[in-house]
Amino acid sequence: MATPSVHSSCSFLANKYLISFCVFVCVNILSSLDKGFALSTHHTDVQLSSLLPASTCSSSTRGLDKKKASLKVVHRHGPCSKKSKPNQYKTTTPTHTQILQQDQARVDSIHARKGDNLRQTDTSIPAKSGSVVGSGNYIVTVGLGSPAKQLSLIFDTGSDLTWTQCRPCVKSCYKQKEPIFDPSLSKSYTNISCNSPVCSLLTSATGNTPGCSSGTSTCIYGIQYGDNSFSVGYFSKERLTLTSTDYFDGFLFGCGQNNQGLFGGSAGLLGLGRNKISLVEQSAQKYSRFFSYCLPSTSSATGYLSFGKGGGPSNAVKFTPLSTVSEGGSFYGLDVVGINVGGRRVSIPASVFSSSGTIIDSGTVITRLPATAYSALRDAFKQGMKSYPQAEKLSILDTCYDLSGSSTVSYPKIAFAFSGGLTLDLDATGIFYVASASQVCLAFAGNSDDSDIAIFGNVQQKRLQVVYDVAGGKVGFAPAGCP
Numbered sequence: 001m002a003t004p005s006v007h008s009s010c011s012f013l014a015n016k017y018l019i020s021f022c023v024f025v026c027v028n029i030l031s032s033l034d035k036g037f038a039l040s041t042h043h044t045d046v047q048l049s050s051l052l053p054a055s056t057c058s059s060s061t062r063g064l065d066k067k068k069a070s071l072k073v074v075h076r077h078g079p080c081s082k083k084s085k086p087n088q089y090k091t092t093t094p095t096h097t098q099i100l101q102q103d104q105a106r107v108d109s110i111h112a113r114k115g116d117n118l119r120q121t122d123t124s125i126p127a128k129s130g131s132v133v134g135s136g137n138y139i140v141t142v143g144l145g146s147p148a149k150q151l152s153l154i155f156d157t158g159s160d161l162t163w164t165q166c167r168p169c170v171k172s173c174y175k176q177k178e179p180i181f182d183p184s185l186s187k188s189y190t191n192i193s194c195n196s197p198v199c200s201l202l203t204s205a206t207g208n209t210p211g212c213s214s215g216t217s218t219c220i221y222g223i224q225y226g227d228n229s230f231s232v233g234y235f236s237k238e239r240l241t242l243t244s245t246d247y248f249d250g251f252l253f254g255c256g257q258n259n260q261g262l263f264g265g266s267a268g269l270l271g272l273g274r275n276k277i278s279l280v281e282q283s284a285q286k287y288s289r290f291f292s293y294c295l296p297s298t299s300s301a302t303g304y305l306s307f308g309k310g311g312g313p314s315n316a317v318k319f320t321p322l323s324t325v326s327e328g329g330s331f332y333g334l335d336v337v338g339i340n341v342g343g344r345r346v347s348i349p350a351s352v353f354s355s356s357g358t359i360i361d362s363g364t365v366i367t368r369l370p371a372t373a374y375s376a377l378r379d380a381f382k383q384g385m386k387s388y389p390q391a392e393k394l395s396i397l398d399t400c401y402d403l404s405g406s407s408t409v410s411y412p413k414i415a416f417a418f419s420g421g422l423t424l425d426l427d428a429t430g431i432f433y434v435a436s437a438s439q440v441c442l443a444f445a446g447n448s449d450d451s452d453i454a455i456f457g458n459v460q461q462k463r464l465q466v467v468y469d470v471a472g473g474k475v476g477f478a479p480a481g482c483p
């Protein structure tokens with residue numbers, strides 16, 4: 001090793017020239033040492049137990065800013081999700097394989113949407129499917145009607161129409177945890193007529209031309225999802241209450257009379273996409289198209305969904321520009337420029353991300369990357385996890401470890417670089433998908449086709465404060481926004 005001899009010669013040399021020469025050598029040697037150090041990946045430690053959900057809910061008020069309209073966010077399957085009366089409704093929690101399969105169905109339907117708008121004008125055949133509800137979803141509770149009835153809705157940044165199941169359930173309603181909304185018990189409910197211009201907004205928001213009920217001329221919406229879930233019903237106006245002080249009269253929503261699918265006991269969907277009928281657009285006067293959320297790390301913790309700037313985002317929030325994508329108008333596009341593993345940029349040609357494009361989606365569980373980018377990420381991650389025994393793959397997740405022998409896991413940090421100079425460190429809970437201590441998987445998957453759009457999913461968003469400043473054309477992130 002050269003270092004000790006250089007050091008000793010440094011301390012023994014008194015001659016000025018030699019000292020400056022020595023400084024030159026020392027600095028060079030130190031900087032090359034530094035480079036050598038950077039070549040080995042940096043590791044971060046996490047307690048394995050912190051990646052596992054607890055059996056009881058620990059509710060948090062962190063991020064529930066009084067200056068903003070804030071709702072509590074809970075995972076659909078977990079102890080923080082509202083319990084129903086015994087035997088009234090039994091939630092069957094899906095297996096990890098089912099969750100990941102449903103997630104793939106959502107991703108497939110997003111990929112199938114590419115160019116749907118074009119095809120639609122060409123042939124006037126409506127787009128077959130919108131999004132898939134998926135399974136790894138988060139719910140919030142809102143009030144509907146006067147007096148307001150509480151309803152748990154899946155919030156979805158990848159779709160626009162807000163709907164809930166409605167009495168009298170003319171055709172069919174699935175089981176939900178709360179009583180089904182009954183418009184006849186509300187003073188503020190009104191149907192929308194087929195002649196109303198708002199009725200025609202449904203075409204772009206749902207991908208289906210609205211129907212019209214014979215006789216009463218009530219506007220009828222229909223939205224179907226790639227996994228054969230659907231909701232059909234009356235397009236209506238009603239008072240939507242978000243908090244004790246914030247409500248919206250004449251909020252456009254779907255009053256579902258024929259509903260089927262994997263909505264896991266929730267009463268429907270809250271659409272937060274970019275289309276005109278999304279909640280973001282319908283509340284634009286009050287909240288200026290500004291909202292933020294934090295998805296909790298496990299199903300036993302709570303996060304938040306907030307509307308409006310309130311005191312404005314904290315200094316910790318760093319922004320990247322919003323972009324538009326060809327997969328339809330609902331999605332929020334981001335511009336990924338690279339991925340770091342253990343502090344080092346993984347070698348991925350810049351064109352890989354620029355040609356696929358990327359969206360951020362609250363309803364997709366696992367982040368999807370172009371195949372080329374995924375294999376580069378996986379190989380770098382595997383290098384850094386060499387000391388752990390590998391475990392069997394789990395559905396779409398091909399890189400899993402048996403961590404049952406370790407209470408602390410030392411892993412290479414993963415960071416996403418976005419345009420505008422934003423480098424975002426993912427939380428540990430945003431890197432691992434934990435089936436059990438003996439099967440902990442890298443929570444990323446590759447798209448089969450490099451040209452398919454990349455998706456920044458909800459596992460990777462865990463614990464991050466995610467800020468949508470739609471009017472300002474940017475999305476921001478800050479670490480550790482919720483437990």
Ligand SMILES: *[C@@H]1O[C@H](CO)[C@@H](O)[C@H](O)[C@H]1NC(C)=O
Pocket residue numbers: 183189190191213216217218234
């Ligand atoms: C809304 O329209 C449906 C279908 O025509 C009708 O059955 C229902 O009574 C209407 N509700 C109200 C409040 O007008």
